[in-house]
Amino acid sequence: MQKAQALVISFIFLASGCLNSNQRDENDISNYEWWEVPLEKRYLMDLDFSSWRSTLPEKGIYNWTGPSEFFVEVDLPLEERDAGYPEDPLMHVALWMPNVPPGTLVPVIATIHPYYEFAGSNPNTIPDLGIGQWVLEEFVPHGYALAQISTFGSGKSTHCQDVKGLGEQIGIQAAVDWLGKQPWSNGNVGLMGKSYAGTTNWEAAQNPSPHLKTIVPISGSIGVREMFYRNGSSESRAMLYDALYEGATAGASTDDMRMCTDDAIGPASPWTTYALAEYGGDQWNDYWEERYHLQDVLDNYNGSVYIVWGMQDWNVDPYHAFPTYQMLRNKGLNVKGIMGQWGHNYPDQPNVHENMSSGYGAEAFPKVTRMDWSIELYNWFNYYLKGIGPEPQSQVQIQRNDGEWHVEETWPSFDVKWDLHDVSTWGNLGTVSSSSSIILSSQPLESEMHISGLPTFHAQVRANSCNGGQLFVTMSDGTSGLRLGHATMDLRYRDGGYESKSVTPFSSYTMKMEFNPMDVIIPEGHVINLEITESGEDYLPSTCASAGITLSETEQPLALPLIDRSQTDERWFEVPQWWE
Known part of the structure; x- marks a missing residue:
């Protein structure tokens, strides 16, 4: 009996050792060449963070x-x-x-x-x-x-x-x-x-x-x-x-x-x-x-395209990148994207990224800085310019506003689910002009919300005494006050895009507004605020700013693109911790 117990105990220890060995293997990158280390394991690399930009782990041999x-x-x-x-x-x-x-x-x-x-x-x-x-x-x-x-x-x-x-x-x-x-x-x-x-x-x-x-x-x-x-x-x-x-x-x-x-x-x-x-x-x-x-x-x-953009870029806004990414993919091109919560910058500029303001990328620092970006481009150029290595995978690496990174086959992801709200129930509507604005607030959220994509707001409006008008909508976390994103539209371009239409005073229209790309999280129990003004940030007032336009007392549909990524989802990944 004692011999049997000893054998069982020995087996348990051996099995435990095997399990621990497998666990250690998950963090073992010694079998990879430095350029082969998978994206999700790069945070384990011993990279040099002392330079002004990201550096390759191995210097080249040529003067x-x-x-x-x-x-x-x-x-x-x-x-x-x-x-x-x-x-x-x-x-x-x-x-x-x-x-x-x-x-x-x-x-x-x-x-x-x-x-x-x-x-x-x-x-x-x-x-x-x-x-x-x-x-x-x-x-x-x-x-x-x-x-x-x-x-x-x-x-x-x-x-x-x-x-x-x-x-x-x-x-x-x-x-x-x-x-x-x-x-x-x-x-x-x-x-x-x-x-x-x-x-x-x-x-x-x-x-x-x-x-x-x-x-x-x-x-x-x-x-x-x-x-x-x-x-x-x-x-x-x-x-x-x-x-x-x-x-x-x-x-x-x-x-x-x-x-x-x-x-x-x-x-x-x-x-x-x-x-x-x-x-x-x-x-x-x-x-x-x-x-x-x-x-x-x-x-x-x-050829191939590697798109790099800051989600907080106010110089060349990120709507240039989306839906461009998928349009290029649909043409059969290999396309990669890296989109962090930086501004009009490079991905590997910590001295620049540290100066971002709250609501404009600061919450994503220091994870916003990608000091492995040189490795990304080394593999990219090696394949497309030298024909060396496997073809890089088409994907989008995108950062949420709280700093966490996830990788998607495309963005917005194919598994987005649209969450619909009637914001006419969020507060009082009225006229938006150069002298008046509207703030609408949701009920507290019943669960955490990960918005990932380009939300839409189809505003039902009436032109006033002028043949135009404009809305600028800022979405924020109404509990914390954190800015999340924005949308803007001239009434003459109410269908979106670049084709204008005439506006008749006192007539009713639907403004099919689309927000700039957003990848943000709103905690459970928080509320969503929409501040609707005539203009905002770096946009001009419309030629009808003083007359404004009126939001009608009818359904005002807001659609939020949501994704569900559990904490253990394999699409999340850590970045090299240059700040340690």
Whole structure:
């Protein structure tokens, strides 16, 4: 009997040892090469957090030389050869090369924008602090070339600055093609950049060179009108945007007086769109259409896309990224996304992220900063530019406003469930104008709510004595006071999008409002507040602000996209703890 008991006890200990061994194995990454460590295990890596940006665990073996300067001839159509500029249209390229063995062909990572200025301290022959310096430190030693390129009319590039127009697009595409055709190139070019330097990624992909294999747009607008207008509501900077770009890229040299024909049209278009949309003021020329990049990308591009966006970006709002992500997927492209609660920044900038305000990303700090981002791009570029490793998986890594990260096949996720509310029962309705607003509050929530997507509010309204109006809706946690998201709409664009319709005073309409992308949590017992004002944040008041519009005493449907992710759901993941 005692022998039997001893055998049982021995078996229990052995089984326990096996279980503990398996548990230890879950945290064991020693069998992986550093670039193979799965996303959900990267927090176990011993990464170097001492640098200004994310660094690769292993330094490359190559030194580099450069910069060398080149001018790329561009074949512009006659309509883009603006009178008064007889010199040949040339794109200026600064190039850094890894010192690889003779005969070794290398791919190129390029960044393109108009902010390189030789009259100042930031020519394209000095690696910029956005992409250039980081790529030079992390990727060139691994066998990539770096190119910094000035758009037309900026830096040493000739011609005039056709801000995001056809001439600029053709120049960018020609420079990419040139990089892919050089005798030292393996024929594969990737573009990367933030803001304007992200928009040039989309421009390159509109009528792409076959050498363009991947783009990494970081807060890069999919179109000019799309950048400054949301459901017809105009940002204040839209009024001077063309002049502001010209001023931001001008230097002390006389060639900065160069202007394209479209520069005479550009400054007028925001004003006619704002004040005269119902009379065709938004369609009196093709200025906006020529600068809408996404449709051409969908029609013509066959490469990969890695979209990077801040959910609290107020410069280029995250609605550019969604539904763009799924639209690209639907065209058969491999698309990846990383969306944190940062602003108009890079994912790996802790010194910038720590300055975010409450309701605008602060609650997500310090987990908002992704100091493993260099590993993400190492695998991405290795596959698409060198043909090394497995193809990266299409997915969206997205951060909730409380800091927690989850990964989804797409975003909004396919398993979203819509939670419907009639906000006419949340409080008193009335007129919203420059002198009056409305606050509506829900009952306390019966359970925790994870909003993940773009909520909608189909406001039932009546125009007052003016032929227009506008609503700006701010959603917040009414218990904690935390801002969660917003929506805005001009009544003339009541169906959403960019097609205006006339408004008759004292007539009733449905405003199909859509909130900016949100991934937020509201605890059980808290209430949801909707503050409805005539305008808000950085948007202009409407031309009918004083008259306003009235919310009708009828059902006012609010739809919230909800997902259910238990704490043990495998889609949650931890990020490397750089702050420890």
